[in-house]
Amino acid sequence: MSSTPKRTESSFRRIAVIGLGAMGGSFARAATAATSAEVVGWSPDPDERLSAVEAEAVAAAPERWSEAVAGADLVMLAIPLGPTCKMMAELASTLEPAAVVADVASLKGPVAEAAAEAGLTRRWVGCHPMAGVAESGFAASSPTLYDGATVWITNDPEAEDAADRMRTLWTRFGATPQQADPHEHDRMIAFVSALPQLTANALATTLAEAGIGPEQLGSGGSDMTRLATSSPDIWIDILSALPEDLVVGLRLLGKTVNDLARAVEGGDMQEVREAMVRSATWKAGS
Amino acid sequence: MSSTPKRTESSFRRIAVIGLGAMGGSFARAATAATSAEVVGWSPDPDERLSAVEAEAVAAAPERWSEAVAGADLVMLAIPLGPTCKMMAELASTLEPAAVVADVASLKGPVAEAAAEAGLTRRWVGCHPMAGVAESGFAASSPTLYDGATVWITNDPEAEDAADRMRTLWTRFGATPQQADPHEHDRMIAFVSALPQLTANALATTLAEAGIGPEQLGSGGSDMTRLATSSPDIWIDILSALPEDLVVGLRLLGKTVNDLARAVEGGDMQEVREAMVRSATWKAGS
Numbered sequence: 001m002s003s004t005p006k007r008t009e010s011s012f013r014r015i016a017v018i019g020l021g022a023m024g025g026s027f028a029r030a031a032t033a034a035t036s037a038e039v040v041g042w043s044p045d046p047d048e049r050l051s052a053v054e055a056e057a058v059a060a061a062p063e064r065w066s067e068a069v070a071g072a073d074l075v076m077l078a079i080p081l082g083p084t085c086k087m088m089a090e091l092a093s094t095l096e097p098a099a100v101v102a103d104v105a106s107l108k109g110p111v112a113e114a115a116a117e118a119g120l121t122r123r124w125v126g127c128h129p130m131a132g133v134a135e136s137g138f139a140a141s142s143p144t145l146y147d148g149a150t151v152w153i154t155n156d157p158e159a160e161d162a163a164d165r166m167r168t169l170w171t172r173f174g175a176t177p178q179q180a181d182p183h184e185h186d187r188m189i190a191f192v193s194a195l196p197q198l199t200a201n202a203l204a205t206t207l208a209e210a211g212i213g214p215e216q217l218g219s220g221g222s223d224m225t226r227l228a229t230s231s232p233d234i235w236i237d238i239l240s241a242l243p244e245d246l247v248v249g250l251r252l253l254g255k256t257v258n259d260l261a262r263a264v265e266g267g268d269m270q271e272v273r274e275a276m277v278r279s280a281t282w283k284a285g286s
Numbered sequence: 287m288s289s290t291p292k293r294t295e296s297s298f299r300r301i302a303v304i305g306l307g308a309m310g311g312s313f314a315r316a317a318t319a320a321t322s323a324e325v326v327g328w329s330p331d332p333d334e335r336l337s338a339v340e341a342e343a344v345a346a347a348p349e350r351w352s353e354a355v356a357g358a359d360l361v362m363l364a365i366p367l368g369p370t371c372k373m374m375a376e377l378a379s380t381l382e383p384a385a386v387v388a389d390v391a392s393l394k395g396p397v398a399e400a401a402a403e404a405g406l407t408r409r410w411v412g413c414h415p416m417a418g419v420a421e422s423g424f425a426a427s428s429p430t431l432y433d434g435a436t437v438w439i440t441n442d443p444e445a446e447d448a449a450d451r452m453r454t455l456w457t458r459f460g461a462t463p464q465q466a467d468p469h470e471h472d473r474m475i476a477f478v479s480a481l482p483q484l485t486a487n488a489l490a491t492t493l494a495e496a497g498i499g500p501e502q503l504g505s506g507g508s509d510m511t512r513l514a515t516s517s518p519d520i521w522i523d524i525l526s527a528l529p530e531d532l533v534v535g536l537r538l539l540g541k542t543v544n545d546l547a548r549a550v551e552g553g554d555m556q557e558v559r560e561a562m563v564r565s566a567t568w569k570a571g572s
Contacts, residue, residue: 260536
């Protein structure tokens, strides 16, 4: 898990990482450690640019993003979903003719649309590494963040060559690329990420309304509300762009909770037991 | 957290621990390590009795529980809630005249009633250590399980001397005793333990119905469904005896989830943001 990948020849000569937070900073560190490419970075925050250069995560971090992108044959966008989509149009006129554009945003449907609108479909490879850290910013980055992680890859058939190069790069970082249709991917994220997130928020809200303090929780209750501190800014960005599957998931969850309430109220412990056994069987993966 | 308490004089000379699973085994180990009392134990499982003796958690583990209880000035019941209540009546006719009876069941109201019915109110000290391990059985026990844990203590004013001796004992184990009314305690447990438990079951059931596998979850979703594997047997015992506060909590949670569904469906991201901010503020304890 923590071994640093060996430095090998990369099919990219110059990699520009736009955004030097935990995700982008980790990508830059991994690319510097695992490839022979020149890695440059950009962040809107001057301190973050300085930190990335001092940590030797990047060879340079110019003040303007266009300077980082100039000459790059891979531009990796490691910024939130909204800015990622917005930047596609700006990049189209700035990119080197043969450059690949990739991103690590949590949803792929909206980025695929933005890439298409910008005429970048053949050059865009959507990536979603299932890795993260609780803290944010370059200080939370690590060269091994992606080691052992699944990375969802989504691309048009016309971008297959570019996708192949990206899969090779992620593999060098110790990650496991997996292909996904952008809309199937986003439906899955609605269930595996957004629904657990809002469940934690709903449980925390309920406990707050009942007058329970977080310090009263045991380890189970603490785990169940840990996500309550996730950034509303990042999540609203994602929730706004999620397909209606999240609503389907929330309604299904609401119904399940209300069914349990009815069973407990009516003393129907057989129904509660069956629900517990069903969920234990699922979690055990059998 | 992991320092073994010093062996000091105990106000108890012979401690009988009924039940040698993770909770009872840990209590026996801690009592043997931290006091000069003779600690004996009993389990319905012959292997568990043998293991406890071999591990020197107890000085002896006779075949019949009445032999363990004979001569004991503290009988600690470390068995599930139902059996704990049932055993009160049987103990009443077996106990030494001055013996203290304690238990570590997760609810205190039903045990208080059972103690009263058995005429043991003056000698009963209800204890609920907020400590646990994922595994069960003696093999999962540890002399330091209670080190650092809060232990809820509930007793009748007439049992104040006995409660004082129990508080001293828990303190020697590194635990922090806190006084609670049995019914207030059980109401709190409905919210801090049972509600997070059933929330995990409901989320797991929802994901299962949506065709999502547990291996698709990231770290957040994994944490949010970890409790789905909790033992239905132990929980049904507790849920059956919980006050109606659990139903109140489940209904409140169901409403919160449905409100979020409506807000997401209607694109009312301001409402979703407010819910997220409210829960983050609560979790941060401010």
